[in-house]
Amino acid sequence: MIAILAVFMFLAVGSAIYYFYPEQTCFDKAQNQDEEDIDCGGICTPCKEQVRDFAVFWTRFFKIREEGAYDIVAFVENRNQFYAAKNIRYAIKLYDKENILISVKEGRSFANAGERFVIFEPNFGVRNRIPARAILDIREVDWITKESKPLPVNILKKDLFLSETFPRVEILIKNKVAEIFKNVEATAILYDVSGDAVGASRTVLNTLDIQEEARLNFTWPQPIPQAVSVEIYLRSGQ
Secondary structure: OHHHHHHHHHHHHHHHHHHHOOOOOOOOOOOOOOOOEOOEOOOOOOOHHHOOOOEEEEEEEEEEEOOOEEEEEEEEEOOOOOEEEEEEEEEEEEEOOOOOEEEEEEEEEEEOOOOEEEEEEEEEEOOOOOOOEEEEEEEEEEEEEOOOOOOOEEEEEEEEEOOOOOOEEEEEEEEOOOOOEEEEEEEEEEEOOOOOEEEEEEEEEEEEOOOOEEEEEEEOOOOOOOOOEEEEEEEEOO
């Protein structure tokens, strides 16, 4: 009888703890679950002191029309091998030679862990102003814990037609794994003999099926005589 009563009391106390003890979350101001600090690390968002800032190698503008329209391109690296950015909020700022702000465009992107990627803002209008420099201002990043995993897509063929009136680059890519990729973002950056970027073009492939091959084309609206080589950057936004 005493043993039965003890079991009953144990179950009652356990149930009370279960129902009245607060649920462990990433917002309870306590270091629990598998967190590395209070409400960060482990299954929660990474702790700020563990995350390295993006490295912005360069931000440049390329004229695409005589009416004052430019493509703005930034080449960036996520230096974190175990943290991805599921949402990046940024602003591209364009200044003239007097350091006067001409125009600002806000946008969103993402970054896989450990990857170099391109932020591309097309058709940046400046009216009758003449830009002198562009700046990428990263305003806010939502980090998640995720290991670096290169996109398993091969570039099988790359044809360059850079000396034509309307330059173009054609590539053939192949998904080499048994996985479907969505929103495959492909960017082509043209370089001169000194290795400086002189043009860029982007296209997005909605779906790349299992073992599928796909042809992608990059075009430019006017000649770029200084272009001698191209680099292709692929990533998936799924």
